[in-house]
Amino acid sequence: MSHVRGLDLHLELGEGRGRGRALEAALREAVRSGRLAPGTRLPGTRSLAADLGLSRGTVVQAFSQLVAEGWLVGVAGSGTVVADVPAVAAPAEPARRPAPAGPAAGIDLRPGRPDIAAFPRTPWASAVRRALAGSVAPLDYTDPAGLPALRAALAAHVARTRGVRADPDAVVVTAGFTQGLALLARVAHRLGMRRSAVEDPSFPEHRAVLAAGGLPAVPLPVDDGGADPAALPDGQALALLTPAHQHPCGVVLAPARRAAVVEWARRCDGIVVEDDYDGEFRYDRQPVGALQPLDPDRVVFAGSASKTLAPGVRVGWLVVPRALRAELAAEMEAFGAWVPAVDQLALADLIARGDYDRHVRRMRLAYRARRQELVARLAAVGAPAPAGVAAGLHTLVPMGSAEHERRTVAAAERAGVLLYGLHASGFWHEATPDRPGALVIGYATPPAHGWRRALDALGELLRVR
Numbered sequence: 001m002s003h004v005r006g007l008d009l010h011l012e013l014g015e016g017r018g019r020g021r022a023l024e025a026a027l028r029e030a031v032r033s034g035r036l037a038p039g040t041r042l043p044g045t046r047s048l049a050a051d052l053g054l055s056r057g058t059v060v061q062a063f064s065q066l067v068a069e070g071w072l073v074g075v076a077g078s079g080t081v082v083a084d085v086p087a088v089a090a091p092a093e094p095a096r097r098p099a100p101a102g103p104a105a106g107i108d109l110r111p112g113r114p115d116i117a118a119f120p121r122t123p124w125a126s127a128v129r130r131a132l133a134g135s136v137a138p139l140d141y142t143d144p145a146g147l148p149a150l151r152a153a154l155a156a157h158v159a160r161t162r163g164v165r166a167d168p169d170a171v172v173v174t175a176g177f178t179q180g181l182a183l184l185a186r187v188a189h190r191l192g193m194r195r196s197a198v199e200d201p202s203f204p205e206h207r208a209v210l211a212a213g214g215l216p217a218v219p220l221p222v223d224d225g226g227a228d229p230a231a232l233p234d235g236q237a238l239a240l241l242t243p244a245h246q247h248p249c250g251v252v253l254a255p256a257r258r259a260a261v262v263e264w265a266r267r268c269d270g271i272v273v274e275d276d277y278d279g280e281f282r283y284d285r286q287p288v289g290a291l292q293p294l295d296p297d298r299v300v301f302a303g304s305a306s307k308t309l310a311p312g313v314r315v316g317w318l319v320v321p322r323a324l325r326a327e328l329a330a331e332m333e334a335f336g337a338w339v340p341a342v343d344q345l346a347l348a349d350l351i352a353r354g355d356y357d358r359h360v361r362r363m364r365l366a367y368r369a370r371r372q373e374l375v376a377r378l379a380a381v382g383a384p385a386p387a388g389v390a391a392g393l394h395t396l397v398p399m400g401s402a403e404h405e406r407r408t409v410a411a412a413e414r415a416g417v418l419l420y421g422l423h424a425s426g427f428w429h430e431a432t433p434d435r436p437g438a439l440v441i442g443y444a445t446p447p448a449h450g451w452r453r454a455l456d457a458l459g460e461l462l463r464v465r
């Protein structure tokens with residue numbers, strides 16, 4: 001095993017005879033796999049020979065062979081560099097979260113994202129600068145539940161904006177909601193739970209996260225009043241709900257059902273996870289408050305910066321019942337689930353200075369206008385009216401049958417418009433053909449300058465002729 005100086009290239013050559021051949025093979029493999037990118041300059045033959053304990057002639061011969069094979073090229077004045085050969089990709093994992101739309105895709109109306117082009121870069125950059133100008137203590141190993149400044153800022157924020165009952169000790173900062181849910185699933189499993197209850201339809205990735213944590217999901221049918229608590233299992237479970245704005249149907253959990261969910265958790269020793277993923281965005285009236293204050297000992301309130309700022313920020317927060325905190329802290333330690341300190345400090349600063357609220361207010365106006373334009377355009381082209389309340393970053397457009405939905409999603413894709421469907425994108429627990437079809441349209445996703453084009457394309461796609 002030798003190390004090529006200056007390149008940080010690890011080569012397994014072994015000992016004994018045939019080390020020239022081994023060098024050739026190791027370099028060939030490094031180029032073929034993409035580990036050595038095209039254009040990478042190799043060390044000189046003299047220093048490489050000294051490093052590897054080979055004669056210079058052996059290295060020269062190996063280089064010549066690889067040049068002849070087209071893996072390397074000699075460049076006058078620069079020595080030997082890696083040729084421009086495409087790396088052989090490892091087999092692809094099936095994508096679970098939508099990959100960013102490439103330029104060829106054109107118009108991105110997939111749900112689950114805000115307009116990331118509107119990210120408040122200047123306030124964020126100032127917040128990062130102030131964070132770095134402060135004490136170095138947060139740069140040490142700290143409490144995995146989060147830095148005190150952010151936990152305090154979030155406790156005050158969710159109490160003020162969502163009516164959550166939170167003190168800083170209850171707040172746990174996570175790398176987004178998804179990580180928080182994965183950790184909670186493991187806590188619930190440790191506490192003896194073996195299943196979850198999740199709305200049907202719902203975001204498929206969350207069901208997968210719960211199943212991976214040992215809590216396969218039973219479906220909770222959704223109607224105009226939100227998830228039906230009558231379908232909650234008779235026994236301990238973790239129930240994942242989106243009460244303020246059901247994802248993806250867009251309805252609000254009815255008051256009697258809110259009470260019934262809490263009553264179920266008390267009776268069955270269950271945990272309710274309230275996914276408040278877009279609770280900041282309600283356009284027709286004040287948002288309904290959180291479910292959590294009905295029983296802070298049973299309900300975990302969960303928020304995220306993914307819709308308010310950008311998913312790439314990867315910061316979320318949980319407000320955790322006292323009885324779960326020690327178990328959750330243990331899981332966070334076990335997973336090394338700390339959130340980067342500078343990002344935590346920056347978000348705390350953004351909230352404390354009011355920049356976060358200002359950004360959310362500005363985006364609320366922008367998304368409200370987009371939604372109104374979308375509703376008007378659908379009416380103008382004779383398409384069905386969107387379901388659900390005026391809120392959030394996406395809406396559901398009923399398509400009747402599964403078949404009609406799938407055909408529309410496919411036609412959209414051919415026209416360069418990316419959007420989701422209840423069947424096509426896995427929202428139903430079981431996508432049997434009798435389930436209604438609907439498009440799930442993320443109207444917040446395009447950048448402001450691309451919105452009009454997106455609206456026109458969607459209008460043409462859904463025009464009834």
Ligand SMILES: Cc1ncc(COP(=O)(O)O)c(C=O)c1O
Pocket residue numbers: 112113175176177178179203242247275277303304305306311315316
């Ligand atoms: C229903 C729902 N909840 C929560 C989230 C936020 O997840 P995260 O904070 O991990 O980005 C999303 C994002 O797509 C979502 O669709």
